[in-house]
Amino acid sequence: MFRMLFLLMLGMSVGYFLHGSALVRHAAKGVRVTIPLLLFVFGASIGADGELIANIGFFGWQALVIALLGVVGSFVAATLFRRIFYGKGGAK
Amino acid sequence: MKENLLMLACFAGGILCGFTGLFPDVLFHPSLPAVLLSVLMLQVGAGLGAGEDLQLALRSFRLRMLLLPLFTIAGTLLFSALAVLLFHSHSLADILAVGSGFGYYSLSSVLIADLKGASAGSCAAAELATVALLANVVREMIALFGTPLFSRWGGAFAPVSIAGINSMDVCLPAILRATEDQTLAPVAVLHGIVLEMSVPLLIAFFC
Numbered sequence A: 001m002f003r004m005l006f007l008l009m010l011g012m013s014v015g016y017f018l019h020g021s022a023l024v025r026h027a028a029k030g031v032r033v034t035i036p037l038l039l040f041v042f043g044a045s046i047g048a049d050g051e052l053i054a055n056i057g058f059f060g061w062q063a064l065v066i067a068l069l070g071v072v073g074s075f076v077a078a079t080l081f082r083r084i085f086y087g088k089g090g091a092k
Numbered sequence B: 001m002k003e004n005l006l007m008l009a010c011f012a013g014g015i016l017c018g019f020t021g022l023f024p025d026v027l028f029h030p031s032l033p034a035v036l037l038s039v040l041m042l043q044v045g046a047g048l049g050a051g052e053d054l055q056l057a058l059r060s061f062r063l064r065m066l067l068l069p070l071f072t073i074a075g076t077l078l079f080s081a082l083a084v085l086l087f088h089s090h091s092l093a094d095i096l097a098v099g100s101g102f103g104y105y106s107l108s109s110v111l112i113a114d115l116k117g118a119s120a121g122s123c124a125a126a127e128l129a130t131v132a133l134l135a136n137v138v139r140e141m142i143a144l145f146g147t148p149l150f151s152r153w154g155g156a157f158a159p160v161s162i163a164g165i166n167s168m169d170v171c172l173p174a175i176l177r178a179t180e181d182q183t184l185a186p187v188a189v190l191h192g193i194v195l196e197m198s199v200p201l202l203i204a205f206f207c
Helices: A002-017 A022-029 A031-047 A050-054 A056-086 B002-020 B032-050 B054-059 B063-085 B092-099 B105-120 B122-154 B157-168 B172-179 B184-206
Strands: none
Touching (some): A002 A022, A002 B032, A022 A031, A022 B032, A050 A056, A056 B063, A056 B092, B032 B172, B063 B092, B063 B184, B092 B105, B092 B122, B122 B157
């Protein structure tokens, strides 16, 4: 975790001091390549797990319900957070 | 939208490639995801650092931003707990452990397989770990593809909260684009960091 944080800070300092340089502009745009690549690699590790794929329906149904409940809970919590700390209409 | 479709296609393509085995072994190298994630962090950081709004973002920091992750944890766990009414094969603690991944599928599934294996046997642990992996992948996908909708319906904090741990990396570019609010960056990063620390603590507690 601290490695990720360190890399984020490192990237931020490089971006801050070299802003406007071609390197930084390309690095920032590279996000659009890196994320699809990560998803591809992750999909591959799921696809290659035979036992997981065989029972995907059974596990998937439970996972879907728990994930959806978590998403709804987070949405409600975030809306409450905004109401409490930032007034009714405030977005920031 | 085009980018979202590309991401979905890459994910589906990956599953297909893994399933058919049509696919170089180098992609199964265990450190590859970590390397890619590191590159992503550098890129996200560079984009943030080069942005004109970084100063503004830092000046806009408030202590109450630290409370958002606590709201996310409470909301996620309270609602996830309802699943116990549907799935009698799992205990409440099992369901809460799955919910405690907050989108961090890799760490949460490994932790559950490990910690649950000690108490309930490796078979039950592998099952629960698989559910945790899938549930947290689904959460990440919902967050990634639903960000524009969530920010429209629930304001700027909703996509951050739903993204869970991914608010600091994978979902951060989408969140900043959808909300058009660069000042959200420190909130989203802080949110991800606090949740990342809470994942092992909560899973250890529930397993």
